[in-house]
Amino acid sequence: MKKFIKLFALATVLIFTSCEEQENVQLDxxxxxxxxxxxxxxxxxxxxxxxxxxxxxxxxxxxxxxxxxxxxxxxxxxxxxxxxxxxxxxxxxxxxxxxxxxxxxxxxxxxxxxxxxxxxxxxxxxxxxxxxxxxxxxxxxxxxxxxDNDCPIVLSDMQGTYSGTDNWYSSVGGPLDVSFKSTFDGTDFLTIGLGYAWLANPAYWGEPVVAEGQVKVEIDPITGDVTIPYQYTATTVYNGSNYEYYVEGSGKYFPCSDTFEIEFLLYYPGKDPVAPYFGVPSFVWKETLTR
Missing domain, CATH: 2.60.40.2030 (CalX-beta domain)
Known part of the structure; x- marks a missing residue:
């Protein structure tokens, strides 16, 4: 029995000595x-x-x-x-x-x-x-x-229908669902539909579109900056008479998300801006649209 106790005590010392030596080892x-x-x-x-x-x-x-x-x-x-x-x-x-x-x-x-x-x-x-x-x-x-976070702007690949919403007043039915159809004729990026949602909306202007114009939209192929020169967009009917409308605007195209953010004015002939409310000289429509 005494021999066993001595052996156990020796083993214990060796174990603790071994651990202490390992802690002091330095990596060369x-x-x-x-x-x-x-x-x-x-x-x-x-x-x-x-x-x-x-x-x-x-x-x-x-x-x-x-x-x-x-x-x-x-x-x-x-x-x-x-x-x-x-x-x-x-x-x-x-x-x-x-x-x-x-x-x-x-x-x-x-x-x-x-x-x-x-x-x-x-x-x-x-x-x-x-x-x-x-x-x-x-x-x-x-x-x-x-x-790289940039995507190419290829006008021929941007044909179709872009849809979104505008900034029309919520007190009179806004914002409105808006859209335009786009085509590319080999030279120009053309759209049909700018301003139509508001012009034809029975909740406010309520003038049916009877003739459509192809609106040329200029897009910088590097920056995506959008320019909409002053041009004819549509003819409507009000009280039996035809009214022509023109459009002019600017904005940005984001190719990675295929999204337009544009703002524009609607005009009567002679560049007389449409004033939706009395006392308001004009209203700038702002639309965000994507395919």
Whole structure:
């Protein structure tokens, strides 16, 4: 029995000694190394928030007494689409620190230029070996993707019916459901229906449309800016007489959502603006429409 107790006590001492020794073990990192904390990221072109990419020192902070210069190069970068700091390819991990950041900021534009992939590569000319364990293999390069947020404007693909609502007064039946039909004749983007919902609505103007005009809508193929020159849009009947109406306006087309946001005035002939209420010189119709 005494022999068993002695053996048990010895085993217990050995166990605690073993645990204590493991806690005091120090990993031999040699001269240390530098690496990226991860391997890739993606950034939306319209995101104005800078993204920090960490470069970490694989060594003890106490051993970084003079600071560590990390050199890096860029592969496939487009300076018109992204800003990188530091711009000279030299990053310093300050003395006593174990990391520093390369900052990447996307530059938003209005061009349909597709996604941009580029790589930040740690250089072997840095003060320390690069990559995990200094092997220049894993985490020695970092891939960034800038995701393009622009879509092409192709007039021939925009034919159909756009529907939505306007800003007509809720006190007299608004907002109204509105729409226009669009075609492309190879040169011009043409619409039929601007202002019709209000003109023909029996809740207010109530004039049936008896003749339709094709309204030319000019769309900037780069910016999506919309211009509607002054032109004929429709003829209605009121108390047995025909009335011609004209339209003029502007707005924006958003190709990624295939949406128009437009505002326009309706006119009688002679560019006399329609005044829906007495004392109101004119009313600007605002419509949001999509297919």
């Amino acid at each position: 990192l040699g001269e240390g190394f530098v690496q990226f904390a991860s391997e890739s990221t993606s950034i939306a072109e319209e995101d104005s928030t800078p993204v920090n990419i960490s470069v970490v020192y694989g060594g003890n902070a106490d051993s970084n007494t003079n600071g560590i210069n990390v050199k890096f190069t860029l592969e496939g970068v487009d300076a018109n689409r992204v800003s990188i700091t530091p711009s000279d390819g030299n990053l310093t991990i300050l003395a006593g620190e174990v990391s520093a950041d390369i900052t990447v900021e996307a530059i938003d534009n209005i061009n349909v230029d597709g996604n941009l992939d580029f790589t930040i590569v740690l250089s072997t000319e840095s003060d320390k070996p690069v990559g995990i364990a200094g092997q220049n293999l894993k985490n020695s390069a970092y891939t960034v993707t800038i995701i």
